[in-house]
Amino acid sequence: MLEELKKKVWQANLQLPAHHLVTFTWGNVSALDRETGYFVIKPSGVPYDELKPEDMVVVDLDGNKVEGDLNPSSDTPTHAVLYSRFPELGGIVHTHSTFATSWAQSGRDIPCYGTTHADYIYGPIPCVRNLTKEEIDEAYEKNTGVLIADYFKESGRDVMAVPGALCKNHGVFTWGKDADDAVYNAVVFEEVAKMAYVTEQINPRVTPAPQELQDKHYYRKHGANAYYGQEGHRDGK
Amino acid sequence: MLEELKKKVWQANLQLPAHHLVTFTWGNVSALDRETGYFVIKPSGVPYDELKPEDMVVVDLDGNKVEGDLNPSSDTPTHAVLYSRFPELGGIVHTHSTFATSWAQSGRDIPCYGTTHADYIYGPIPCVRNLTKEEIDEAYEKNTGVLIADYFKESGRDVMAVPGALCKNHGVFTWGKDADDAVYNAVVFEEVAKMAYVTEQINPRVTPAPQELQDKHYYRKHGANAYYGQEGHRDGK
Amino acid sequence: MLEELKKKVWQANLQLPAHHLVTFTWGNVSALDRETGYFVIKPSGVPYDELKPEDMVVVDLDGNKVEGDLNPSSDTPTHAVLYSRFPELGGIVHTHSTFATSWAQSGRDIPCYGTTHADYIYGPIPCVRNLTKEEIDEAYEKNTGVLIADYFKESGRDVMAVPGALCKNHGVFTWGKDADDAVYNAVVFEEVAKMAYVTEQINPRVTPAPQELQDKHYYRKHGANAYYGQEGHRDGK
Amino acid sequence: MLEELKKKVWQANLQLPAHHLVTFTWGNVSALDRETGYFVIKPSGVPYDELKPEDMVVVDLDGNKVEGDLNPSSDTPTHAVLYSRFPELGGIVHTHSTFATSWAQSGRDIPCYGTTHADYIYGPIPCVRNLTKEEIDEAYEKNTGVLIADYFKESGRDVMAVPGALCKNHGVFTWGKDADDAVYNAVVFEEVAKMAYVTEQINPRVTPAPQELQDKHYYRKHGANAYYGQEGHRDGK
Numbered sequence: 001m002l003e004e005l006k007k008k009v010w011q012a013n014l015q016l017p018a019h020h021l022v023t024f025t026w027g028n029v030s031a032l033d034r035e036t037g038y039f040v041i042k043p044s045g046v047p048y049d050e051l052k053p054e055d056m057v058v059v060d061l062d063g064n065k066v067e068g069d070l071n072p073s074s075d076t077p078t079h080a081v082l083y084s085r086f087p088e089l090g091g092i093v094h095t096h097s098t099f100a101t102s103w104a105q106s107g108r109d110i111p112c113y114g115t116t117h118a119d120y121i122y123g124p125i126p127c128v129r130n131l132t133k134e135e136i137d138e139a140y141e142k143n144t145g146v147l148i149a150d151y152f153k154e155s156g157r158d159v160m161a162v163p164g165a166l167c168k169n170h171g172v173f174t175w176g177k178d179a180d181d182a183v184y185n186a187v188v189f190e191e192v193a194k195m196a197y198v199t200e201q202i203n204p205r206v207t208p209a210p211q212e213l214q215d216k217h218y219y220r221k222h223g224a225n226a227y228y229g230q231e232g233h234r235d236g237k
Numbered sequence: 238m239l240e241e242l243k244k245k246v247w248q249a250n251l252q253l254p255a256h257h258l259v260t261f262t263w264g265n266v267s268a269l270d271r272e273t274g275y276f277v278i279k280p281s282g283v284p285y286d287e288l289k290p291e292d293m294v295v296v297d298l299d300g301n302k303v304e305g306d307l308n309p310s311s312d313t314p315t316h317a318v319l320y321s322r323f324p325e326l327g328g329i330v331h332t333h334s335t336f337a338t339s340w341a342q343s344g345r346d347i348p349c350y351g352t353t354h355a356d357y358i359y360g361p362i363p364c365v366r367n368l369t370k371e372e373i374d375e376a377y378e379k380n381t382g383v384l385i386a387d388y389f390k391e392s393g394r395d396v397m398a399v400p401g402a403l404c405k406n407h408g409v410f411t412w413g414k415d416a417d418d419a420v421y422n423a424v425v426f427e428e429v430a431k432m433a434y435v436t437e438q439i440n441p442r443v444t445p446a447p448q449e450l451q452d453k454h455y456y457r458k459h460g461a462n463a464y465y466g467q468e469g470h471r472d473g474k
Numbered sequence: 475m476l477e478e479l480k481k482k483v484w485q486a487n488l489q490l491p492a493h494h495l496v497t498f499t500w501g502n503v504s505a506l507d508r509e510t511g512y513f514v515i516k517p518s519g520v521p522y523d524e525l526k527p528e529d530m531v532v533v534d535l536d537g538n539k540v541e542g543d544l545n546p547s548s549d550t551p552t553h554a555v556l557y558s559r560f561p562e563l564g565g566i567v568h569t570h571s572t573f574a575t576s577w578a579q580s581g582r583d584i585p586c587y588g589t590t591h592a593d594y595i596y597g598p599i600p601c602v603r604n605l606t607k608e609e610i611d612e613a614y615e616k617n618t619g620v621l622i623a624d625y626f627k628e629s630g631r632d633v634m635a636v637p638g639a640l641c642k643n644h645g646v647f648t649w650g651k652d653a654d655d656a657v658y659n660a661v662v663f664e665e666v667a668k669m670a671y672v673t674e675q676i677n678p679r680v681t682p683a684p685q686e687l688q689d690k691h692y693y694r695k696h697g698a699n700a701y702y703g704q705e706g707h708r709d710g711k
Numbered sequence: 712m713l714e715e716l717k718k719k720v721w722q723a724n725l726q727l728p729a730h731h732l733v734t735f736t737w738g739n740v741s742a743l744d745r746e747t748g749y750f751v752i753k754p755s756g757v758p759y760d761e762l763k764p765e766d767m768v769v770v771d772l773d774g775n776k777v778e779g780d781l782n783p784s785s786d787t788p789t790h791a792v793l794y795s796r797f798p799e800l801g802g803i804v805h806t807h808s809t810f811a812t813s814w815a816q817s818g819r820d821i822p823c824y825g826t827t828h829a830d831y832i833y834g835p836i837p838c839v840r841n842l843t844k845e846e847i848d849e850a851y852e853k854n855t856g857v858l859i860a861d862y863f864k865e866s867g868r869d870v871m872a873v874p875g876a877l878c879k880n881h882g883v884f885t886w887g888k889d890a891d892d893a894v895y896n897a898v899v900f901e902e903v904a905k906m907a908y909v910t911e912q913i914n915p916r917v918t919p920a921p922q923e924l925q926d927k928h929y930y931r932k933h934g935a936n937a938y939y940g941q942e943g944h945r946d947g948k
Contacts, residue, residue: 024658026590044704045703046704074694102672102673103676104588105588105680105683107680113342114407114408115406115407116263130684133684140694170589187261191335195339197675199342199343200676201434201438202340202343203345209342209367210367210370210406212374213373213406216377227308227311228281230283230307230308351812351816351880351882352880353807421735424734424735432812432816433816435813439817439911440817449844450847453847453851457785467754467781467782500827517941518940520941544941545941548938570826570827575827576910579906579907579917580913580917581917604920604921607921610923610924611923614927614931643824643825643924644826644924671913
């Protein structure tokens, strides 16, 4: 089932090492099939160069395996919660990419220091807190998703305008309208994280980019008045 | 029209990812045809690996499209202003290259710390201020060009001796006598930016290279007494 | 003798430059044959691109050459001590990989700042002290092994849960159940070292990841209750 | 003339971009022919991918061209002085490699923080002062060689044990018994420079490696009691 989507998810997973976002098996991509409400995700712990489209696992929104010979990614419950809580998501990526993960390890949000960031992300990249021991013991992966989802609900921020989050002392989740879009955002997060790090080294007293500049860049690529790119490709990607 | 120039601009655009200066579509190259007064520029938001020479867009010096099926780069008005104000420019490049953009995000000029810089750039690389909200609202891309051009006019610095500028919280523009020369300078800016960053980390109290050393290196590659390179290739490239 | 193991050790050695862990000949891999009690190791100072399986040298646990035309790695006595003292080791790697070696040069343990570290290493990566002049003069390479082994004995830490150590002002040793596993850990150490360095630059007051998070990640990949990966591949690799 | 040596120097020059030590034409390699007393050097400003063995230029020890259609490297007088003053040199390399040049720009010697350094370089890598305006005006490139040579003479350090030097605000010279050996040392200098930089970031109060450890590593690869590598290859390379 879902053979076309499995192929897309497989290809999107291969984009992670191609963009230098993962070492070994340290990442995974999933994508949602809106008709069935199932999503397709990478199997757990299988090296990218051995992955085949038919290895992809089909899972429902409670995180239960629907089809597949292999175990799904151990992060499957996180994906399931995010798809459940945010119906606009069509693809999700998890990585331990070097610079974004270093920000996560530092426990800090990534401030918006420039237009590279503002072109794709509206406002700072949030770093959500550690789970408590109770939350870890109860359901670590599921509660990781709950924590991220609650952050967006409580802050009122839009998941499509802030297409990802850092998990303190852990790594990065990004998402988008489909698997490719989520991978694209994973690349953006890593590059933005690297530049924000270098920026602070060059000028320890740096402040975020002016709001009007952030607005200009975000809205020239997104929304009704966007004018970047070609007709019919108005999301700036 | 301008088929030869389109091919050159197409090739120069492909040099940006080849030199690791751009991620995805985050950059563009243009070149001027002095006879017609038109310039040729990359279309907006088209991935480099899908670009074809015939996709290049022909634009006049007011930034109006003269020929082409696709929308020109959203940065076209910046290029137009720079060509208008500085007739000596034959090619312009815009990138978000990692280290030069980090300096732009930090809001600092790049001091001349050594001969790698002085070989190609006379004096510090300027970082121009943010546009005001009014300037952004009126004409963001055009006013970016005006801001850069005014900097050179007011400072009295020579655009051919300082072949580029950083835009605060944004990215990098470089230029040169043609598209290849502008790309060459984009590579120089990125490498110089990386080394200046590392230099300050190694020695936070570092000062710029002595003026006589800067002069020696700049003028052994440029001007009437240059002696670097081979006869007929006296610009040090 | 041990032709199969020689081939495996040869292949594992080639993985070091493939993973950008060594420059020139600055590293070596060995693996133990439990039946004979001999181990197979890279010859000293031979470039990786000239290595052949039959060049591998067979050595006993006193570090004496058993078979081979070439001299074994100058670090052979270190390997011999580690295999003698820790019968669970099946493979050992030595490198001067950039970031792990920079931590070794700094003389600091690498704190556990996140799950990338905790997935494979339980607690900080230790950096053992310099040998004294007397220890160096008596038997430098052997005493390097003794120093590492004594650290584990005295600290009570488990060599399989802490699969390596830094040697102050020198470099990195990693190990595992076989040569491939030791190389895998060498890659982990380098990536973890790079991220820990960047993490401290981003947040100089950073503290280690909460113990419950470290436990969760380590034990979801190791031990009786592991659930990462596929049946029969329960070590998280 | 010197066809064999030209081919070796050509190949050694191509090793510079292969080892990521140069951008564009920013480096050069030469080698001495002891019989004629001439040396062979890269032509000035010619891109590496257009270089041919027959483009190499033959020069005498006063820096005068003996044979060749092209101008020799503008750094030729520096090479000539170094060969004249130190008859043991058989090859010289000049680069602007990123991390070594950043140390040069910072104006600091590179301390010996570990065995990677001590394996090939005895003591710190010196950074020689700026030339005065008078020295620059009189003969910049020649006086660069004089400055380096005088440093070694005055300090009593051995050019074969310290196979290179940094020039403040400029770049790096390395040397060795032939062109390949000089290139090898250029790679060592760059890697050592990168690790020393990262080391100081990790531990700003770091001190050099103990002298007995430096001695142990240097002398296990060099001199009468060396035991690294294979018989007849006792220089540790």
